[in-house]
Amino acid sequence: MSSALIEPQKTRPGTLKLHPIMLWSKLFIPTLRETPAEAEVASHQLLLRAGYVRQLAAGVYSHLYLGNRSLLKIQQIIREEMDAIGAQEFLLPALNPAEVWQESGRWDVMGPNMFRLKDRWGRDLCLGMTHEEIMTAIARGELRSYKQLPQMWYQIQTKFRDEARPKSGLLRVRQFIMKDSYSFDIDAAGLDVAYQKHYEAYRKIFARCGVDVIPVEADSGAMGGSQSMEFMVPSDAGEDFVVVCPACKYAANLEKAESVAVVPGTADPEGDLSPEEFHTPGLKSIADLCAFTGLPDSSQMKSLVMVAGGKPVLALLRGEHQLSETKFSKAVGATEVRPAHPFEIVDWFGAEPGSLGPVGVKNMPVVADVALEGRKNMISGANKTDYHLRNVTPGEDFQAKFVDIRQSQAGDGCTVCGAALEMKKTIEVGHIFKLGYKYSASMGLRVLDEKGAEITPIMGSYGIGVERILASCIEQHHDKNGILMPATIAPFVVAVTPVNQADPLQRAAAEKIYADCKALGIDAILDDRDERPGVKFKDADLVGIPYRITIGKKLPQGIVEMTVRRGGAPASEVAVDAVVAELKKLVDAEVAAAAWSGN
RNA sequence: CGGGGCGUGGCUCAGCCUGGUAGAGCGCCUGGUUCGGGACCAGGAGGCCGGAGGUUCGAAUCCUCUCGCCCCGACCA
Structure with a gap:
């Protein structure tokens, strides 16, 4: 073996070399023939089998050499795109004093999701879940003038979250690498610019990493944020649902998605009829009532008793619809919402759950979903155990506030174009968020404007889960034989493989090809194993x-083979002297094709 | 936090019901034969059967407790 191969290559000042030795026989690449029993989802199984990761504890993983190489490449892509929009990279502490989190109020809000510890003096500390507080603390200490704004600061580092249930390999973990950036602007217009820049940078990042994402409108939560968007990777391994319109561009997180309910299965009975009680012994569910009345679930009125901010509210939906707690809490203006306990229901209604309805309800507000507006002569509970009412007409037989409180479902009409909506299971890989003034105000970040008046800068925060890119890329790209990595984030771009390591001619040719790849900047590994x-x-x-x-x-005839892993095409024969140039062309074309081409 | 499952060489698993000297395949080491899609032969190393307590002459096996991991649900800035 030529010793030149294992000597570190000369490194130009300022360039970073990952590893000088790229001989398979010398590297630690512990591949597994069988799938470890604990792995359920494809990415987890393959990450283990391919020797990328090993698990240390629930939701805690070691990234081995190959895994780390991919992660470094992903991080480098992120870094390039963040730098391209003028963001500046910081490195912040993972260990945070309680004080900053207490100032923002999140010391209490985070609850058991935050890892907490004490130092030897008994002072409270935590492991950072995210870095709004730290960034804001830096900003308020240093930023004095509008002239210093805008600023965009980011960091790529480990964050911690004490997940109740880690799962699915790298998809839901307790310690993870995240890119987070934070923007500080003088006004909302400035924030719009930072937000838009991030949107475009994110499209580029995910495209370059070879993951297909759907950007969706997301709920901004109770944090007072004005706008938020999530970047979702469609995958059965995901756990978030997204509603997408196949016809137009509409896409939204299920929590937030709006849609038009399908037309009821049966037209409502005509006429100005009055509610009429009927006996329904033991019938509690919508399905029971459908069977009993012979009417579809869309003719039934579902009554749910919710407790919002400590007070009862009656929520009404069409029989086959589900309540969206997010929409509901927004509709009633409460942050804490829960279903009522059965004993509370008996207390308030004098009837058991299963026989509830809006008629005659005086002791609580009634919020009805818009799909009930204009309906008439429907079925509802009678607020008398084992009795229901027919001919109940919203607006006549009871008064209600009509709001969209319904969770969208597949098949609903798109509010933009009317087409039937689809529902997809997805993995969240990124989130951009207009924070507003929450942190700058609570933590006292102020600068002087041009008139010398104190103003509070407006902030945004923008996150990307680095391991999630790796895992979701594998979820999207794999086959029976293993992982189908794009060249941009694969641990190595090409494997140079002499079939017979004992043949000196093959070995020499392989070494030359390997060296030529390196010379052209192609990340090669020489499989010199005697296997x-x-x-x-x-x-x-x-x-x-x-x-x-x-x-x-x-x-001996001057011919070698080139195999492209993706696409499953058979190997092509190429002249030895031309093969590296040919490879370079393919790799360049692949990398170019991965660039985001705009909407 | 509720429900379920599983802890036996590095990996996949058998043995447990019916207590009696710890097994197989893969991987690993040595030698030989092989060499274009996870080779074959021969020899070999490697396991306080997750941990603690109990029952028993005797426990991987039965009982109690505990710890860990996975899955479903709840939860998820």
């Missing part, structure tokens, strides 16, 4: 190396 070719091919496929140059039988 049977099948083992090398299987490993290269499993690990997700996008290109392979195989040096074998036809070398």
Whole structure:
């Protein structure tokens, strides 16, 4: 083996080399033939089998050499795009004193999700879940004048969250790498610019990493934020639902999605009828009533008793619809919302759950979903155990505030174009958020404007889950043989594989090809292991190396093979002298194709 | 936090019901034969059966407690 190969390459000042030795035989790449029993989702299984990660504890993973190489490449892409919009990279402490979190009020709000600890003096500390407080603390100490704004600061580092239930490998963990950036602007217009810049940077980042994302409108929560968008990767391994319109661009988080309910299955009975009680012994569910009355669930009125801010509210929906707690809490202006306990219901209604309805309710507000507006002569509970009413007409037989409190469902009409909406399971990989003044106001960040008046800067925060990009990329791109990494974030771009390591000609050719790849900046690994070719091919496929140059039988005729992992096309024969140039062309084309081309 | 499942060499698992000297395949080490999609033969190393307590002459196996991991649900700035 030529010793030149294992000597560190000369490094120009200021450039960063990941590792000088790229000989497979020298690297720690512990691939597994069998799938470890604890792994359920594809990305988790493959990350383990391909030797990218090992688990240390529930939701805590070690990133081994290959995993770290991919993560570093992802981080580098993020870094480039963040720098391109003028953001500045910081490195912040993971260990935070309680005080800053108490100032913002989140010491209490975060509850058991925050890792907390005490130092030797008994002082409270926590491990940072996110860095709004720290960034704001820096800003308020240093920013004095409008002339210093806007600012965009970011960091790529480990954050902690004591998840109640870590799961799905790297998809939901307790310690993770996150890119978070924070913007400080003089006014809302400035924030709009920072937000838009991040939106575009994020599109570029995800495109370059080879993950297909759907940007969706998201709920900004009870934090007073005005606008928020999530970047979602469609995948069955995900746990967030997103509503998308196949016809127009509409897409929204399920919590927030608006839609038009489908037309009821049966037209309402005509006429100005009065409510009429009927006996329904033991019938409690909507399904029971459908069977009993012979009317579809869309003719039933569902009554849910909620407790909002400590006070009862009656929520009404069409029988087949689900309540959106997010929309409901917004509708009633309460942050804390929960279903009522059965004993409370009996107390307030004098009837058991299953026989409730809006008629005659005086002791609480009634909020009805808009899908009930204009309906008439429906079925509802009678507020008398085992009795229901027919011919109940909203607005006549009871008064209610009509608001959209319904969770959208697949098949609903798009509010923009009317097409039938689809529902997708997704993984959240990024979130951009107009924070407003929450942190700057509570933590006392103020600068002077041009008139010398004190003003509070407006903030935004923008996060990306780095491991989630890796995991969701694998979720989207894998086959029976292993991971199908894009060249942009694969741990290595090409595996140079001599079939017979004992053949000095093959070895020499492989070393030359390897060296030529390095010279052209192609991240190569030379599989110099004294293994049977099948083992090398299987490993290269499993690990997700996008290109392979195989040096074998036809070398004496000056021919080697090039295999493209994605697409499953058969290997092509290429002249030895041309193969690296050919590879370079393919890689460049792939990288160029991954760039975001705009909307 | 509720419900379920599982802890036995590095990995996948058998053995447990019916207590009696801890097994297989893969991987690993040595030698040999092989060498284009996870080779074959021979030899070998490696396990306080998650932990603690109990029952018993005797516990991987039965009982109690505990810890850990996975899945479903609740939760998720």
